[in-house]
Amino acid sequence: MRLNPTTASGVDSPIGEALALLDLRTDDRPLLDLSQAAPPFPPAPEVVERVVDTARDPARGGYTPVPGIPPLRRAIAEDLRRDHGGDVDASDVLVTAGCNQAFSLVASALAGPGDEVITPLPYYFNHVMWLEMHGIAPVHLEPDAQLVPRAADAERLITERTRAIVLITPGNPGGLAIPPAEITAFAELARRHDVALIVDETYRSFRDDPATPPHALFTDPAWRDTVVSLHSFSKDLAIPGYRVGAVVASPALGREVLKLMDCVAICAPRVGQEAALAGLTLTGAWRAERVTEIAQRRAAVGAALADSPGGFELVSLGGFFAWVRHPHTDRPTTDVVRDLLLQHDTLVIPGTAFLPDDRRMLRISVGPVDEAAAATLAARLTAAGR
Helix, strand or coil: CCCCHHHHCCCCCHHHHHHHHHHHCCCCCCCEECCCCCCCCCCCHHHHHHHHHHHHCHHHHCCCCCCCCHHHHHHHHHHHHHHHCCCCCHHHEEEECCHHHHHHHHHHHHCCCCCEEEEECCCCHHHHHHHHHCCCEEEEECCCCCCCCCHHHHHCCCCCCEEEEEEECCCCCCCCCCCHHHHHHHHHHHHHHCCEEEEECCCHHHCCCCCCCCCCHHHCCCHHHCEEEEEECCCCCCCHHHCCEEEECCHHHHHHHHHHHHHHCCCCCHHHHHHHHHHHHHCHHHHHHHHHHHHHHHHHHHHHHCCCHHHCEEEEEECCEEEEECCCCCCCHHHHHHHHHHHHCEECEEHHHCCCCCCCEEEEECCCCCHHHHHHHHHHHHHHCC
8 A cells, every 4th residue: 555655754753762672672680761751650549539430430431522521621721720820711721632632633723734833942753743744844943052942033933834833841852941931922923923822831830940830821811812732631640641631722723623633532531531630629739749759850860960970961951851962972862872771771762853963962751760760870871971
């Protein structure tokens, strides 16, 4: 059979490629797997109980409304009002099967073949994979020296084919939380040019200062004309396998997203929606404790990399990630990642998954790293250095 050449030309999943390297290991030495941003803790007991109750209730095995179950949409809106301030209503919220699906549906509702979407570097690979496999050109925005994307720089990239600007805050892979004033500047830029501002907030709970609102976009009465906010509950509630996320957007965009959602999945899985509802409404103290735990793990990684063990330089640290420059100027980053695994039993993701070229970068997930693992990481990087 003949395959769609646009899809066939897309890259394979970088996570899948990294995990496939594990098949090359020929020993059983302890592995330090820092590849994927998986929570290091199980869901809260209240979430587990809701999942069990859902499985036992025959009435909860059917389809849900395509936009999501109403109590969850209300809970998400309330959570965002509490965290961000401003005006978010349940009618603005559409529940999806994870944030990746949220982005894909929104991108397809906004853009088509020949259109452009501005994506700051380093980008999240699944965003660019989806765009390229649908004939949409990602236009790369170089950040400043601190990895902050700037609206003033983005303006020079806007053309008549631009349909959206994408921000991720805190970032994946860099972990950086974009300053609220800069996010506002991007919203103003998008409004001037009549394009969408897509803000992926998957890691919003894990900011360095979770008490400060991540942005003030929802306080603008006209936010629905420009802003699209994307969310995930995988890390926040430790339910990545349940696949539940959300699109927060205008009714006009929501209508188009629902058309696509109905064709792709009909609705997000009921069990994931019930789990997220329990997590958002019953586990406030547990969530705060998990944020503190990730901050401690992040600090352990920062301390371990502070002296650039083996020449591995910490470039940025935040959210769930450390963004690290390796010292090997004579080898491709993919070879460095392979050697880290096969010779030093440490699995990370090459920065080439997040960049259009090789800048000697690595992404490290902080989730699995406690103090003991941090010491192990430093020792292994030292051994892997020059």
